[in-house]
Amino acid sequence: MNCSIARALDVLGESWTLLILRDVLSGLRRYDQLEASLGIATNVLAARLKRLTELGLLERRAYRERPRRYEYVATERARDLAPVLIGLLQWGDKHLAGAAGPPRTLVHNGCGRPATTELVCVECREPIAQHGGRLIGPLRAKAV
């Protein structure tokens, strides 16, 4: 699949869930659009959309009455996965793109430029850096 998110997930062992969310968050909402974009078996897509709706990640809304047709809208819970998808995209761009370079460009709606993103600490606004190969600091078990 010509997408760095797909490549990253292929390496990481992920399944269809995040790819469906990638498409819905990129503006595809209808069953036939998703089916065409994903190249996924129709029964698998139907089962995943049902599951994502049950998990509160998608909402099914009728957009036509005769015949009745539905579209799938991302909930806040799904939109909050955007940083994960963007992280996977940038990782795939950097490490899996090969000589042809990244297959797609993400555009920041805020400034209209090709978006490269960076994770910053909300407290000090500094970029999150790795120190000594660790995540960003200790994962401290919470005192109960």
Place this chain on the structure above:
Amino acid sequence: MNCSIARALDVLGESWTLLILRDVLSGLRRYDQLEASLGIATNVLAARLKRLTELGLLERRAYRERPRRYEYVATERARDLAPVLIGLLQWGDKHLAGAAGPPRTLVHNGCGRPATTELVCVECREPIAQHGGRLIGPLRAKAV
């Protein structure tokens, strides 16, 4: 598993790969440490470590000679997945933690405070926001 990354991955359908990287990036490097942390079958762990090494995400280094013992060190390719793991952690914290709250606190080595992170555009330094339910802007197919 008492970890928001694990919870997020459980929902997202992910397998062991990212959990092993979570542990290595949090400071666990030795086989028995990983086995104890993950509660994973030993043959599955061995196979995953081999695969992660082949993929260039981990490097195996001897840390003792008699008997010879190895530890696994994260490469740059693995460290670059930190934003994905942090994204999964924060998503799990927000959406899957339940009444007890987040099980572990991530500490920012830079400022020493509990780290909440935010994704910013490298160009304009503004937080990446979702507009109209889309990712952060169109995914434009690259002109070849």
